Amino acid sequence: MLEKLDCDTAKEVLTIISYCNKSILNKIPQEVYTKLVSLSAESNKDIYIDKSKPLYNQNLSEDSLEVFSLIYYNYVAEDYEKNKIVDTWVTNN
Amino acid sequence: MNYSSYSIDQLMDNKYYSEICNRFLSLATDEETQKKLESILYKGGYGEYSFSTDLSNKDNPSIELRRRISMAYLLVNNPATFDYLVDNKINVFHGTNANALPGIIKYGVRSAKDSLKNGVEVVTGEKSTMFHTRSFISFTDVLDIAEDYSTLPATRDNELYSFEVVVGITKSTVEKLGHKTIFSDVSEIGIPTTVVPEDISVLLVPSDKVDFVRKMTNGKIKVLAVDNINEKFYFVDDFYRIYFNEEKYQSLKNGEPKSNYELTGVKETVLSRTATSIKEHLNKFKELLQVKDDEDVRKARL
Numbered sequence: 405m406l407e408k409l410d411c412d413t414a415k416e417v418l419t420i421i422s423y424c425n426k427s428i429l430n431k432i433p434q435e436v437y438t439k440l441v442s443l444s445a446e447s448n449k450d451i452y453i454d455k456s457k458p459l460y461n462q463n464l465s466e467d468s469l470e471v472f473s474l475i476y477y478n479y480v481a482e483d484y485e486k487n488k489i490v491d492t493w494v495t496n497n
Numbered sequence: 498m499n500y501s502s503y504s505i506d507q508l509m510d511n512k513y514y515s516e517i518c519n520r521f522l523s524l525a526t527d528e529e530t531q532k533k534l535e536s537i538l539y540k541g542g543y544g545e546y547s548f549s550t551d552l553s554n555k556d557n558p559s560i561e562l563r564r565r566i567s568m569a570y571l572l573v574n575n576p577a578t579f580d581y582l583v584d585n586k587i588n589v590f591h592g593t594n595a596n597a598l599p600g601i602i603k604y605g606v607r608s609a610k611d612s613l614k615n616g617v618e619v620v621t622g623e624k625s626t627m628f629h630t631r632s633f634i635s636f637t638d639v640l641d642i643a644e645d646y647s648t649l650p651a652t653r654d655n656e657l658y659s660f661e662v663v664v665g666i667t668k669s670t671v672e673k674l675g676h677k678t679i680f681s682d683v684s685e686i687g688i689p690t691t692v693v694p695e696d697i698s699v700l701l702v703p704s705d706k707v708d709f710v711r712k713m714t715n716g717k718i719k720v721l722a723v724d725n726i727n728e729k730f731y732f733v734d735d736f737y738r739i740y741f742n743e744e745k746y747q748s749l750k751n752g753e754p755k756s757n758y759e760l761t762g763v764k765e766t767v768l769s770r771t772a773t774s775i776k777e778h779l780n781k782f783k784e785l786l787q788v789k790d791d792e793d794v795r796k797a798r799l
Binding site for chain 1 (some may be wrong): 570592595596598600602603604611626648656658659706708709712713714720732758759760761762763766767768771772773774775777778779782784785
């Protein structure tokens, strides 16, 4: 497992965010975008979204889905949602 | 003002031009738009803004025709963007897709050769030919052509998508950076050096991506909307014959809303994680935030 956030993962996370609705976009702080752009700029990867598939079936790395989920939990989820998310993560173990 | 060396009579030699002019004019919903369309289609410019730059070594009435109808299309879809281009004399364009955006925002638009020199694999339009890399960046003063390049799929699979991006700069920027003569089928302008973010006048993206790209640029580069690049009611072939798609024309005429694509399954994806995998990725997340202490994460008992 990589300890550092690599540029390909950053680019995938940025791509996921770009296709989320406005309510998600607006809750993520500017610093997160700035850092993701800076890292993504070093990526050589081509990333495409298949419009016919949901996020969990996209050709994206597990790393990017995990990091995106943390962003979602930390910035997007309402307080009541956070408890449900954590309980689900623990149950999924 | 004389915007173009080509008269309307020369353009009207193309038997389709009269029809496309009439179609555009019938889309005008007010007098001001009508006036703008007439200036675009019959004169090749508006105000102090000429669409033709005289920078390319390839020009003829057919290219001028395409120049004008692409600006007319922009006006009817995104009038605010058209006005901004006019006011800021932006008439040189480069088409690419969202994969290039982080690099453009951080470093600017780079040639394939420059990119490879810096260890960056070229992922978008400026791909090398089989035998040699391009040492210049291709721009054009025909918006239609730049838009065509922004929609080129990098794979053969048409289900895959990366949203369109058009980079806009001014003629004076091109003159400052210098440009090469390109022998091309289209009106192409070659810039032999990186176009840094400070020299980019505008990024044009679909309107549902404007807010996102503005967050990406953080105010560094102006971002405006360009819509329906893939929904044009006209198609100009290599012989400058113009074909019309009636369904798309009616959609435009009826002002049908632009469709916004959103990823589905977002919440399900978040809920499918496990506590173990989330813990393993906490360091990456903290690096993203450059935080040492995440109160929320601690609260979650992770």
